[in-house]
Structure formats: structure tokens, C-alpha cells
Amino acid sequence: MNVYEIVTAEIIAKLEAGNCPWKKPWNTTAPKNLVSQKEYRGINTFLLSASGFPSPYWLTYAQAVKLGGNVKKGEHGHIVVFWNVGTERTYFKKDGTEKTGKPFLLRYYRVFNLSQTEGIQSKLGIMDADSKPVPSIGACDTLLANMPNRPAIKASDRAWYRPSTDEIGIPDKSVFHSSEAFYATLFHELTHSTGHASRVGREGVEILNTFGSEAYSKEELVAEMGSAMLCGVTGIAPVIIENSAAYLRSWISVLKGDSKLIVTAASAAQKACDYIRGPQADEVADVETQQQAIAA
Numbered sequence: 001m002n003v004y005e006i007v008t009a010e011i012i013a014k015l016e017a018g019n020c021p022w023k024k025p026w027n028t029t030a031p032k033n034l035v036s037q038k039e040y041r042g043i044n045t046f047l048l049s050a051s052g053f054p055s056p057y058w059l060t061y062a063q064a065v066k067l068g069g070n071v072k073k074g075e076h077g078h079i080v081v082f083w084n085v086g087t088e089r090t091y092f093k094k095d096g097t098e099k100t101g102k103p104f105l106l107r108y109y110r111v112f113n114l115s116q117t118e119g120i121q122s123k124l125g126i127m128d129a130d131s132k133p134v135p136s137i138g139a140c141d142t143l144l145a146n147m148p149n150r151p152a153i154k155a156s157d158r159a160w161y162r163p164s165t166d167e168i169g170i171p172d173k174s175v176f177h178s179s180e181a182f183y184a185t186l187f188h189e190l191t192h193s194t195g196h197a198s199r200v201g202r203e204g205v206e207i208l209n210t211f212g213s214e215a216y217s218k219e220e221l222v223a224e225m226g227s228a229m230l231c232g233v234t235g236i237a238p239v240i241i242e243n244s245a246a247y248l249r250s251w252i253s254v255l256k257g258d259s260k261l262i263v264t265a266a267s268a269a270q271k272a273c274d275y276i277r278g279p280q281a282d283e284v285a286d287v288e289t290q291q292q293a294i295a296a
Contacts, residue, residue: 030045030056031044031045031048031056031057031058032056032057032058033057033058033059033111034057034058034059034063034067034114034120035059035063035067040058040080042081043081044080044081047078047079047080048078048080048111051078051113051157051158053113053114053115053116053157053171053172053175054113054115054171054172054174054175055113055114055115055121057113057114058078058080058111058112058113058114059111059112059114059117060109060110060111060112061077061110061112064112064117064120067120067123067124068119068120068123069117069118069119069120069123070117070118070119071112071116071117072116072117072118075112075116075117077110077111077112078110078111078112078113078157079108079109079110080108080109080110080111081106081107081108082106082107082108082109083105083106083107084105084106084107088100113157115155115172135179136179137179137180137183137234137236139233139234139235139236140179140183140234140236143230143233143234143276143277144186144190146277146278146279147190147275147276147277147278148275148278148279149198149199150190150193151166151167151168151190151193151196152165152166152167152168153167153168153169153170153186154167154168154169154170155169155170155171155172156169156170156171157169157171158171159171159185159186159188159189160189161189161192161193163195163196163205163206164206166193166196166198168186168189168190168192168193169189170182170185170186170189179236180231180236183231183234183236184227184231184236185227187226187227187230187231187276188223188224188226188227189223190226190230190276191222191223191224191225191226191227191230191269191272191273191276192205192219192223194226194271194272194275194276195219195222195272199275200271200272200275202219202222202268202272204216204218204219205219218261218264218265221261221265222265222268222269222272223269225265225266225269226269226272226273226276229269229270229273230273230276230277233273233277
């Protein structure tokens with residue numbers, strides 16, 4: 001696989017994560033190299049900014065070691081491309097004429113976000129100016145704590161659920177636009193996880209489906225409806241309902257507007273939500289019910 005194919009695969013992987021990188025509910029800032037303080041340019045800006053990490057600073061493995069730190073175990077580097085300019089030479093074109101020039105070869109190397117390293121940030125006294133604390137929401141945290149057999153949740157450059165390892169990945173809370181956006185995204189992935197055989201079980205979840213296929217689209221409908229329902233019972237629905245509705249519409253259009261899918265997806269989403277809320281579901285604040293009681 002050449003460099004062009006590698007970069008193309010990286011971009012496609014980000015697109016196939018379920019959301020277009022430029023429409024993610026978390027912030028991105030201009031990425032720059034920690035050592036040189038120079039901002040990355042061209043395609044590198046897209047590749048790194050779309051990663052979802054909390055820090056704008058990036059560095060190579062060698063740079064991390066030289067600064068007295070190291071890369072955390074299990075972390076993976078991200079591609080940065082550059083043009084390697086060769087020495088000037090003379091060569092013959094197809095028509096037999098001579099031409100002098102320097103060859104340009106596209107090369108790449110891998111860098112790590114500062115948050116993927118240890119022993120560097122505190123030593124250098126680095127504070128990420130673009131990173132802001134995102135407060136927790138009590139009802140959402142209670143719901144998470146009550147979920148039985150909850151999958152492992154780990155920091156990642158994007159949001160995902162991996163059935164093979166039964167893990168959820170999600171960007172750092174500090175890079176999200178709001179607390180509500182963070183929890184809505186996490187609820188989406190939690191709903192996906194209920195399709196695992198050890199929980200509710202749902203056809204198609206543990207089988208790798210092609211992005212954009214009917215099975216994939218149906219599962220996305222279930223996950224987003226489940227997220228919307230969970231946002232409802234925790235009282236954050238008014239903030240995220242617009243984005244949720246737009247997301248659902250996009251998948252319905254993929255499925256040729258079959259309105260019956262909403263009914264079946266809603267039923268599956270309800271089962272998922274009931275599982276996630278667990279035996280202590282009544283302790284989770286149903287804001288709408290409380291408001292009705294107060295109004296009465």
C-alpha cells in the first residue's frame with residue numbers, strides 16, 4: 001500500500017465512523033508540533049484536527065522520549081505526510097526532450113497527541129488554552145452507574161462501539177461543545193452495546209456490516225433513537241433534540257424513507273434503554289413526569 005492509499009484509507013475510516021469529521025459534536029483546534037510549535041498544514045490539518053483529542057499539541061515517539069516522557073501503552077500514532085524533495089537531476093521526457101528538475105516523493109510518519117503521552121505535560125507546565133472543563137450532569141452519571149454489565153469505556157480519538165472486544169471509545173469530555181453533547185454521544189454508543197449477546201442481543205450488531213448498508217443503517221437508527229430516549233429521561237433532550245432529529249432524517253433518507261423502520265427501530269431502542277437504565281431505573285429523574293406533577 002502506497003502513501004496515497006494509506007492517507008485515503010485514513011480519511012475513509014473517519015467518514016465510516018458514522019459521523020463526518022467536520023460535523024462532530026466536539027471542538028477541534030489548529031494542530032501543531034509541540035517541539036517546533038509550527039502548525040501542521042494541508043491534509044495534515046484535517047487528519048489531526050478530526051481526531052478528537054483534547055490537546056492541539058503533537059509529537060513523534062522520539063520527541064516524547066527526548067523530552068523525558070513516553071507514549072502510553074496501547075496508544076496508536078496518527079499519520080502526518082510530507083513531501084521529500086530529492087536532488088536536482090536531468091531526465092528525458094517521453095518525447096525525447098531533456099528536462100531538469102527535483103523529484104518529489106510523498107512520505108509519512110506517525111505522531112502522538114500530547115494526551116497520549118505521560119511525563120511531559122506537567123513537566124513543561126503546558127496548559128491547553130482551548131480545552132475547557134465540561135461539567136458532569138448528575139442524572140446522566142447516575143444512569144451510567146446503574147447500567148448492568150456495562151462495557152468498558154476508554155478514551156479514543158472518535159466515538160465507537162467494538163463488539164469483538166465489547167468496548168466503547170469516546171473523545172475526552174473537555175473537547176465536546178457541551179456536557180449534553182458528550183452524554184448524547186456516549187448514550188448512542190451504549191445503545192449499540194446492548195446489541196451484544198451478553199445483553200439484549202440484536203441481529204447485526206456483532207456482524208460487521210458495510211457502511212451505508214440496510215443493516216448498518218437500521219442499527220444507526222436504533223442507536224440514535226436510544227440516545228434520544230436516554231437524553232429524555234435524564235432531562236437533556238431539549239438541548240440535543242435538533243441534532244438527533246437531523247441525524248435520524250439522514251439515515252431514513254438512506255433507507256428510502258421507509259417510515260415503518262421508525263416503528264421497529266423505536267421498539268428496539270426502547271428495549272435497549274430499559275436494559276441500560278437497569279433495576280434502579282426509577283431513581284433516574286424523568287424530568288417531564290416531574291414537571292407534570294408540579295403543574296398538577
